[in-house]
Amino acid sequence: MDFPCIDRLEMRQRDLMAGPEPTYEKVVTGYELFHDSTPFVCDHGGVLPQMDVAYESWGRLNADRSNAILIHTGLSGSSHARSHAKNSRPGWWEKFIGPGLAIDTDRFFVVCTNVIGGCYGSTGPWSVNPATGQRYATTFPLLTVNDMVRAQFRLLDHLGIHKLHASVGASMGGMQSLCAAALHPERVGRLVTISACARSHPYSIALRFAQRQALMADPNFRRGFYYDGVQPHVGMKLARAVATVTYRSGPEWELRFGRRRRAPDQPPALCPDFLIETYLDHQSERFCLQYDANSLLYVSKAMDMFDISQSVTRRLAAQREHAAADLGHELATTAAACANVSVCMNIEDQPASTTGHSQAETEDEIAQDLIAGVRNAKQPTLVLGVQSDILFPVKQQREIAEILRRAGNERVTYYELDAMYGHDTFLIDVVNVGAAIKGHLENTT
Template structure:
């Protein structure tokens, strides 16, 4: 029996061994860079000497600077949500953003960033550590969804945007949009969360854990230090195949593939044989060299840790307060003028930092804990779920909406779509998803 799928992997390994070091700089182009040159404290105590955020914009910021919409991305997406003059390739949300589109650039100024921890321009594991001019690799500190949002709001400060018209996100982006509304309730006018959650639950954590384990089992991962050698392309391919299973739905695959085989007249093979297998194989092949493996590890772990429960939020806040002294020590070693500038920035950030929440009794149920953790989110909110979503099932969307209502938010709209595309519906269904977003953005408060 022949094994062309294994031969293909071996052939790619050989080519990568003799070729140049993979770079992600050419995969996404045309973005702008914002550099925060002061130490950036992360929730779990890590400190980045400085932070770079890649971003793109569409539309025009009005004179009042109150028409800005911040788009938060999913795990592996870049800032390129929509085509623009510096990069005319279609963006990952191409049909949702633009003149007359659900997110109408005739009315709104739209900003989308690559999250910190990513590999498309923002500071992440593949970025250079200024301490030794080597890539961070797995020396990069653990980060959270809240850390990603804080970096985005530093960008908004740089752009002179005090208040957002809306914070919008799907999947991991929905987590960020909720986190943004909680961290900066006075700076977010409207909230949109699509196919996300208020806290990660065991099923999704298990899926991402499996992806990370497969990736780290690739010998070329080398504990994260692969940048001068062969990247873990086999682990990345398999991790993506596992992820893809959770992105779409059984009904769609039954309709598209059924039990059809690629070559019905040939004997069954151990390599991809059924059409569904060839589809997963294709998705893995497309992705394995398009995204940094370490970024996948760090960002997926941040998704696992996301929890808006009051007890969880308060623990992170206490950690930040405890570790703030590390940043203070760094600042104390710099000249007086620089210290004054950084102190001003730090003081400004403290005004918008996460509010202290009431400590709940350990005997209170987890749901009450979550309700307490979401009390700061009072702005009009749209929560959108998909009935066929396996990764973030509709009960998690209901949990967001019900906890917000129980916490006192009287402006929560919940929609549930009967679409066959599963989790990826937010990328595909322009009519239903786009219509709901448009209605929420343009409604009167």
């Protein structure tokens, strides 16, 4: 039995020991940097003494600053959603953003950021901690989706944008989008959430757990302190293979790959053999040096912890307040934490020692807690789900629409697509996904 796939892993290991190191700092270029020197207090109590937010923009901000759309990325997305003069490479939403397109840059000023915790320009584990002069690695503070959103709003403050025309996102971007609309409702005019959820289901936590375990089990991971050595590329490749199965499996694979083999005249092999296997191998190989392993850990953990329930939001706000007090920035930071007064008005009633998880137990308690969590999100809303999505199944999309409606939002549109690309449909199906977004953003009735 031959193992060409193992040969290749070992060869790359040798190359990496000798050669240049990770490419992810070079993957994205041509972005703008917003540097914020105000300490940023995270939901779980960690503090970033300063923060960079990488962003790109398209279109022009109008005179009354009312035409801005914020695009939120998925787990490993960069700010490069579309090509532009400083970076001509196609962006991850190239066909969705542009003049006359679904997100029309003739009408709107479109902004996309790299989330904090990421590795494409924004402050993340790969960044140097100014307090130590060393990269954060796994000393980086735990992040939540709301931390990512609050960092984005600091950027919007810097750009002079108080209220967005719309907040738009898919996958983890949909979590951010929902979070922005629910926790910062005065800043979000319209909401678009695609293939996301109101709280992560144990099944999706399980799948991300398996990915993180694959990564952390790589001997090169070294508890996150790998920046001076060989990257945990094998673990990253495994993690990505699992992720790709959850992103892309759907009827498409049956049509595209079926049971066809790479080399039908050769005997079956344990290394990639069926076309679906060579596809996964290629996809994960390409990814494994383009994204920072520590970013994968932190950002995927933030997805696991996402829960828009009111009890969770309140407890996290209380933790943040507590941490800010410790920092000696009490007044300034509490004010920021409680920008949304209605969410935080009862902070003083909450114990500060809890850790940001809902205590709701019954189905009804869970639903009521979720409904209370989105009670301020009264914006016109588009919720879009894809029937072949196994990672964020339509059941979770229906839940988002339902809790918004039960909370009193009378302008919720819910679409369910019979598309074949699974979770990644939002990246591919410009005809259906694009039209739904365009209709929602430009609707004037």
